[in-house]
Amino acid sequence: MKYTLFLSILLALGFCTQNTTKVLLNLQEHAVSNAEVEKLVSANNCKDKENYQTSLDYPDHTPTRYVRVNFHFIDNKAGTSNFDEAFGTKFAKKLVKECNERLRNNKPMKLPKNQDNVALPINVQYVLTGEEGNPKDDGIYFHKHDSLAYFNKNQKSRDYWLFSPAQYDNFGIRKKEVINVFMLEHHPDSIASKTYNPTANGVGTSKWAKVAGAYYYYRKQFKKHNNNLDDIDLGVFVGHTNHEIGHSLGLAHTWATNDGCDDTPKNNNCWNYVEGSSRCNWGQLSNNVMDYNAFQNAYSPCQIGKIHYNMSKRSAAQHKMLKRTWCQFDPKKSINIKDDVVWGSMKDLEGNITIENGASLTIQCMVSMAPGSKIIVKPRGKLIIDGGLLYNDCGKEWEGVEQWRKRKHLGKIEFLNDGKIANVANMLEDMKSKGDQRRRN
Numbered sequence: 172m173k174y175t176l177f178l179s180i181l182l183a184l185g186f187c188t189q190n191t192t193k194v195l196l197n198l199q200e201h202a203v204s205n206a207e208v209e210k211l212v213s214a215n216n217c218k219d220k221e222n223y224q225t226s227l228d229y230p231d232h233t234p235t236r237y238v239r240v241n242f243h244f245i246d247n248k249a250g251t252s253n254f255d256e257a258f259g260t261k262f263a264k265k266l267v268k269e270c271n272e273r274l275r276n277n278k279p280m281k282l283p284k285n286q287d288n289v290a291l292p293i294n295v296q297y298v299l300t301g302e303e304g305n306p307k308d309d310g311i312y313f314h315k316h317d318s319l320a321y322f323n324k325n326q327k328s329r330d331y332w333l334f335s336p337a338q339y340d341n342f343g344i345r346k347k348e349v350i351n352v353f354m355l356e357h358h359p360d361s362i363a364s365k366t367y368n369p370t371a372n373g374v375g376t377s378k379w380a381k382v383a384g385a386y387y388y389y390r391k392q393f394k395k396h397n398n399n400l401d402d403i404d405l406g407v408f409v410g411h412t413n414h415e416i417g418h419s420l421g422l423a424h425t426w427a428t429n430d431g432c433d434d435t436p437k438n439n440n441c442w443n444y445v446e447g448s449s450r451c452n453w454g455q456l457s458n459n460v461m462d463y464n465a466f467q468n469a470y471s472p473c474q475i476g477k478i479h480y481n482m483s484k485r486s487a488a489q490h491k492m493l494k495r496t497w498c499q500f501d502p503k504k505s506i507n508i509k510d511d512v513v514w515g516s517m518k519d520l521e522g523n524i525t526i527e528n529g530a531s532l533t534i535q536c537m538v539s540m541a542p543g544s545k546i547i548v549k550p551r552g553k554l555i556i557d558g559g560l561l562y563n564d565c566g567k568e569w570e571g572v573e574q575w576r577k578r579k580h581l582g583k584i585e586f587l588n589d590g591k592i593a594n595v596a597n598m599l600e601d602m603k604s605k606g607d608q609r610r611r612n
């Protein structure tokens with residue numbers, strides 16, 4: 172079978188406006204097989220985390236990632252140390268809702284002081300997730316256990332230990348696909364001790380997190396407000412839960428360690444402003460989510476880049492925890508390119524891409540197009556696949572690239588530096604016969 176030349180026209184599909192013709196490109200020359208796609212995607216040559224930061228100008232170019240979470244409340248056998256089922260369910264739902272609200276409302280960093288710190292969109296949300304195919308499972312679970320119910324921040328071993336995986340080992344559900352969050356309480360013996368401060372505490376790993384002390388912290392308010400959660404401000408535990416899940420997403424503390432980010436300065440880790448204090452004054456106070464402070468409402472651009480990099484990396488735990496929203500075509504998530512834009516990060520897109528007249532899009536990395544989606548290049552638009560790969564990450568097909576023509580103008584497409592394309596519906600037959608031909612030779 173003889174192949175048509177690069178950029179030749181396969182089909183005239185119809186008219187969109189008067190004198191504008193849509194044509195479908197022959198992408199055959201740049202097509203790669205599924206095996207090669209897999210190799211390219213797992214090798215990922217786009218490791219610069221800075222390129223994974225979201226953009227104020229183009230927030231939709233980094234689609235929101237949905238992190239699957241579930242919640243486990245572990246009570247003692249007597250049922251006296253944690254939320255009961257009805258109230259715990261309401262509490263978890265409200266907590267997730269408010270954590271998501273805070274994630275949608277990122278604030279500029281207070282540190283470094285006197286700098287024009289910007290708050291980029293975080294584009295991350297949590298989604299409570301139960302067992303697959305069980306609509307009755309809301310992803311909120313209740314267990315009874317006399318030692319796993321507790322947490323002791325001073326204990327260095329056994330079940331109460333901060334890093335003990337015993338809760339996850341015993342009660343974890345959909346391990347590796349869902350971040351399992353355990354709601355624990357301080358041990359009554361610890362609380363009874365005058366030297367033990369039973370505040371909000373916890374830990375986060377890539378597969379599970381512990382959030383300790385919520386029931387103890389709020390129990391007086393529950394009584395006061397007649398168990399009406401609407402009147403109770405969950406702010407402290409919203410920040411705290413985001414902090415622990417922040418660890419799960421790959422972030423480190425910022426106040427004392429090198430967290431790999433230049434925009435999260437070391438600081439005195441003050442909870443709040445203290446009048447007259449040289450240590451905890453406004454110039455020292457952080458509002459970053461990965462410090463312990465009363466605000467915990469800022470994710471720095473570097474932290475956001477790190478999270479999105481981890482979520483894009485196929486071998487990372489953070490990628491496996493995502494709801495695969497990019498496997499379903501959603502036209503509402505379509506992206507319009509109106510300027511000259513370069514994508515230097517892996518992306519998992521959910522809608523079409525339209526490159527408007529006078530605009531260009533340069534793709535340097537792996538970009539997954541949703542099943543059934545397409546790229547439209549308007550007559551004066553330009554698509555450049557510069558070492559990148561356009562493919563479908565879900566084992567399905569997408570519709571390829573439409574080159575629009577108006578009079579002498581034809582949307583341009585260029586392949587540079589071994590740019591590639593795969594999984595386009597209309598070229599699969601050709602791919603197959605190409606493979607057959609090779610085998611015959």
Ligand SMILES: [Zn+2]
Pocket residue numbers: 374414415418424
């Ligand atoms: Zn921490």
